[in-house]
Amino acid sequence: MAKWTAQHEAPEPLEGPVVATITGGTIVWFVLFLAQLPFYGWFADRDLLWWVWCCAAGGGLGLIGIWYVRGRDAALKRHAAEAAEQAEAAPHAG
Template identity: 85%
Template sequence: MAKWTPTHEAPEPLEGPVVATITGGTILWFVLFLVQLPFYGWFDDHGHTWWVWTCLAGAGLGLIGIWYVRGRDAAIKRGAAENQPQESQPQEK
């Protein structure tokens, strides 16, 4: 088991435009669902209706993902604001 133990530290997680990425992916899944909807009969005839429903499920899960990453982003910003030193207020005499 020792040969599977990593010998170096894990890299820092990449931070980027997470909310925009998840929103774009959700829109893409929903557009794919709408594009396939007129061809539902063909998908049904060939046993591929799961393609249509997979796109709808991706869009639905994407909505949950948007809610999650927006909350995560807000929590990160709140935490960063709390960790910043407060500017000293001049005392009135």
Template identity: 70%
Template structure:
């Protein structure tokens, strides 16, 4: 039987993907709230069939999405602040 690999990577990990993170999280949060609002008029049907968890899942997704929006906005601001500090330090002073 061949010896198992030690787990040492053979190549470097790729850089993380960066994109419109704030817009993506905001869009997903809006979708969760819209799904909640669309299902709300049918609460009686959901309750009668034991599916009220569908409503609460959408509401929870929207709530967690608000936390996510807060988090990614702060992260984005921190990244921009750090980039600005790096460029200020790299600029030659006269």
């Protein structure tokens, strides 16, 4: 089997409002969890409790995701500021 090689460079990754997207998704999971709580007995009678706990798990994992993407965003901004500072200092060095 021949090894496949790319004919062109990969595109730059898309960067969007990652923190807002993860925060919004986490809120949706928690809202779904809270909306299902009044029907806990109905879900229990039909062996569908996993629906309730799936939403709780989505909200909990979303909190971890918010922590992660906020740290990532801060690191990207810090790196960009350092790169801009170095670029500004470079012409004056010579």
